[in-house]
Amino acid sequence: MISRYLSIAAHARCLLFALLTLAGPGMADDSIFHMAELPVQASPDAGSRWNLAAGEQVVDFDIWPDRPVVVALVRGADGSHRVREWRIGGSDATTLLDVGADLVPASITVHPLGKKLFLGGRSAEQSVILAASAADGWQLQRIHASDKPLRRLLVSPRPFVARYDAASGQPQLSYRLVFAERQADGNYSTRSVLEQGGRDYQIIGPAARYTELDDVDVQPTRNDVASAVPAAFHPGGHILLWQDAKGCFHKLPYAGMNWGEAAPVAGKPCGGSLTVTPNGVGLLHWNKGQPGVQLITEQGRKSTPLAAQFRFAGTPSSVADGKGVVGLVDEGTGQGLVYVPVQVPLHDVVNAWMYLEGADDERRFGSDSGLFRRLPHEQLYQLYDSENYSCGGYDSTTPTRPYLVTSDIFWELIGAAYEGIFIVNESQRGMPAFWIFAETAAADLAARQPDSPWAKAFAAIVPLRDPTAVLQGESALIAAAKGKAVSLATGEEFDYGELLPRGHYASDPQRAAYFKAVHYLTELAARREDTASLRQASAATKATAQRWIATYQPFIAPSRAPLVWGDGAAVPAYARHALAAPQVFPLSWGFDNEVLLSSVYHADWPKDEQIVGADGGRLLPSGLDLAAALGSGAARALLAEEFRRYPRLEPVIDTVARRRPAKSGSGEDLYQAWLQLLATQWSDAVHTPATATFGRELWQRKRLQTGLASWATLRHATTLVNERIAAQCGEGGFEAIVLRPPRGYVEPDAEFFAASARLFEQIEKSLQGLGDIGVDDPNQLGADGQAQRDGIARRLQATAQQARLFEAMARKQLRGEALSEADYEAILLIARVAEHHLLVFKSLSNKDLALSNPDPMMKIADVAGDGPLLMAAVGRPLEWDQVVPYFGRRAIVKGSVYSYYEFSAPAPLQDAQWRKQVDKQARPPWIDALISDKGLSCPAKAPF
Known part of the structure; x- marks a missing residue:
């Protein structure tokens, strides 16, 4: 799909607003979902029997496709024929129609839409097929004859x-x-x-x-x-x-x-009769005189006896939901129809055959109602093109799996929008303001305190503005960003390897130089005790510093340290251990930082806050700590062993959780708003639909992984301006078939979709508050810059509308209401939202704002540690196959979700390095256990 957009850029070197003003994709007047799907009534759990009257015989029978009612062609003792209905569980049957004496019927079958049946038999010297429907009062009409x-x-x-x-x-x-x-x-x-x-x-x-x-x-x-x-x-x-x-x-x-x-047929069965289970997975093989039937599965390799307590007199039929079979028994004393519940795996999952690549998949769907699969993709949206055939779109003649709209799609859009606007703001306002500040401070300090380490430090970073310059001394060490060495500015050892550009800063020499310069200053300030001396700087230096810092404030949480350049925001109330030494930049100290800091060992903290066990102090935290503090019961369950190992860990997390900030409304920065949305994602108050088909444990772990990957995205975007915590310790045809259209599903997390819409709106409001992103002076509004900003704002508003659309669908599902044709269309076409909006937001990170192939979604951030580092990373997307309710039965849908990794590393990693090792990195065991070893065949392969 990306070729459409790249062609625009190739012809026009398109600026962002050229695409932002394009109309959305049009919808066809006729929906592929206009054919209604029959709701199916559940079959009884208990077996039952209908005994025919003396002299009556069943000639043939079938079962209505939407209810547990048998339609039997019965010959009476007087030779007359009637069509009778037996509701399974009842003791008798009612007559639907009388067959005239001019027809000797031999077979009966019902229409897939119900309310219509067909009879085959002899009339005079001909074989005939007749139809009767409820609409015509069950009057028989001839439709075919043969000699x-x-x-x-x-x-x-x-x-x-x-x-x-x-x-x-x-x-x-x-x-x-x-x-x-x-x-x-x-x-x-x-x-x-x-x-x-x-x-x-x-x-x-x-x-x-x-x-x-x-x-x-x-x-x-x-x-x-x-x-x-x-x-x-x-x-x-x-x-x-x-x-x-x-x-x-x-x-x-x-x-x-x-x-x-x-x-x-696989297994090459012969003799008797062969039918297919309603879920399309197995075959029911009946042989006269043999007990029950044989369930043949796994491409003919497995045969399982069913209903072996009966010897059926003819081919048994499955009820619509696959819960049991109905068979004719003839015991000499009279005939009867018996309903026998049987154990067919995933019996009521209408498209189970499309998702079973092996016996292990069947087990996982049976126990967990879902599973994950590895994908080779680099973007979440790529899965949503996987069921396109023919000319690249939906093909009604090919079996097609339905899609699952996941919260991950909108998390990725949130991340792209946040990071894109963050980068634009930083590139066009923050970076120019910083270099002005650096040059002003360098000149000021050279005049006021020429021999001070700070004067030398600022003098060292100014030459970095020109990445092509030949650098010497401290400037060269900073630019090299390798290993530890004695600083020529401070005379103390400094870890220059910490200055390795990460995230979007590694994509461009100017951004890389900016990263090194800013990180150098913030690292020095964090380690030195003489930062207060910078308060003697001139008013001009302080003013340029404050202007630079102000460009970041809408995007980051308040700092836990005072600011050298003047009064900053108050230390957040949740920060129990504020820093006394003033800093050159108010590094973000979000609630997540507080959780991570509190959940590791600090030798100089009060005893009741020291996270220590029999083997010593806990040196690295886990993303699970944050999830637990934000309300995830699944995270707490996974931390059970850590809680036993470190007895104070759970009470400390509880204490920190009570300090979690309440929503502050419109004044809340985007960083804290993101964390609030994570709390929504992890809330145990969000329940699965009122059905046993949606596996709660798997879904909760999925939501946990999604949130952690989103948090890694947030930390990735803010890696330069976020404080990292550390522990102390150290073609044409005959007739086209029209197959079942892929009626998809929305992840039933309505509160997330609602909250994500509000966050998009908050990002849009923050964008408007930044002034014109196209010029240095936010008070000037150029025409092109205004158009860019307005175009981005429209796209953010459109994305918020899409989130509310899927929120409405999720609420319908939770109420047990059917989705509309337009709803199903939106699910089928979710790739247009996931890809199109992502490309727009991702283009903001390009220097000329042009559309291009976005970088792979795999990214990594170092979030904790001061030796071994805790790495939080996003890997390739996973496919999520999930059993969901489907018109009285169940179906499996598939969607794309994040994968999250967490491990320690001796030094920071760039995204490019992470992408080379991602396929070899071990996953967290709590998610790895839910991943199937097999990918889905495309299109779905025949099960026998």
Whole structure:
């Protein structure tokens, strides 16, 4: 998809506002979701039986697709035939219609949409197929006749494009009836007609019975075999099972626009009958005289007996939700239909067959209702193009997995918007202001205290402004950013390796020089005791310092230290151990810093705050500490062993949690607002939908990982201006099939989507407060700069609207309400939001604001430590496959989520270094245990 946007940039060297003013993608007038999905009533948990009256016999039966009601074709003791309905669990049946004496019926099947059935039988000297529907008062109407015997009447689970309306050009859909026609030599031709009748053709069978149709551009595929009797359809509608002359079963796929090539069914079952479980995963093989049925799974490698307490007199049928089977029993004393609950894994998950790549996947979905899979992608949005086929869009003729809209998409957009505006503000206002300050301070200190370490330090950073300059002395050591050495400015050892540019600062020489200069000053100030001497600087120096610092204040939390250059913001109330030494820059001290600082060992702290165990002090914190302090019960559970190891850790986290700042409303900086949104993400007050299908433990761990990865993104963006804590210790076809459209789902975290919308609005408000980002003087408004700012503001507003749209969907789901066609369209097209908005926000980090391929999402930040460093990192995205409610049954949807890594390293890492090792890095065990070893085939492969 990115090629569309790159072409704009290539033709126009597009400035950001050129894309920001483009209209959003248009929606088609006709939704692919206009065909309603049948809600399915749950089948009983207990078995039951309907005993027929003396002399009555069941000729054939089927089960309605939306309710546990059997439709039985019954011959009475007097030879008359009736269609009767038995609601499973009841003791008797009601009559739906009487079959006239001129028809001898032999088979019955129901329509996939319910409220309609078909009968096959003999009338006079012909074989006939008749239809009856509730709309017509169950009056039988003939739709097909043949002079040859017919058997095994089926109806396709999905419709086909039978023709196009001449006036409107719109496709006319029809389900197809499939049956076997007996030839004079005893072999069979499997044929099909439309549900209204007509357009009869051979699907597979003897070559002599194949004839071409007159009114089509492309003929149906020839599949010549000696004999073929249809057995069953896969519930997806795209595979027909059939039986050869020897009684062995084969499969015939419908490849989008026409039939494909036949192949044996996995395991090569023969004899009896073969049907497909409603979840599409397994086969039910029945043989006369054998107990029950055999459930065949795992590509024919596994066979499991079901309902072995009965010997069925005919092919049993599955109820719609797969919870059990109904079979005919004939015990000599009379016939009866029995309902038998059976254990079919994921029985009611309608598309389970699309997600099971192995037995382990089946186990994970059964126990956890979901799993994660590794992805090779570099961006979250790439997964949301994975189900596109044909010309790059949705293809209704190919089995398609539905999408899951995750909170991670909006977290990534938040990160891109925050970081993009942060970078623009820093590049166009912060960096110029800093160099003015540095030059002013250097000249001022050279005049006031020429021999002081600070005068030498400022003199050393000024030459860094020109990355091409030949540097010497302290300036050269700073620029090299390697290892430890004695500083030529202070005479003390300094770790110049700390100055290695990280994050976006490594992408450009000017930004890298800025990082080194600023970090050098802040590191010196943190380690020296003479910073108070800088208070003697001139008013001009202080003014330039304050102007530089002011550019960052909307983005970062208050500092826990006083400022050299004048009165700064008050130390945050949650900061128990404020610093006394004044600093040259008010390094951000968010609530996360306080948590991380409090959860490691400090020798000079009060005893009740010392995190120490039998093996000594705790030297590095964990992101789990922050999550626990912000309300995550899942994080607390995962910290249980740490709590035992360090007895004071849990009470300390509890104490810090009570100091967590309340929301401060419009005056809240974006850093603290981000942390408040993390608290929403981790809140245990957010519950899963009112169903047992959504695995709570997996979802809570997913939410935990998502929040931690987002926090790593925040720390990555603010790596230069955030204080790091440390412990002390040290083509065309015949007929197009229309498969089930991919009705997706929204992660049911409505409060997150609502809060993220508010954060986008807060970012937009902060943007407006920065003045024109295109000029140095925020009081001047150039035309292009104004257009850029307004364009970014519109995109932020649009993203907030999208978040509210998905919030509304999440609330519908939590109330058990159905989503609208427009809702499903928005889910299907989520890639347009995830990619398009991300590209816009990511372009803000480019010097010319042009669109380009964004950097890979993998990023790393050092967040704690002063020796071994605690690294918090974002890796490649993971796929999240999750079982969700689906019209009375369940389905699996897939979405893209963050992956989070946490480990120690001896020195800082740049993003480029991290990306080289990310695929080898061990994941946190609490998430690794939920990851499948197999990726999904694309498109979904046949299960047998």
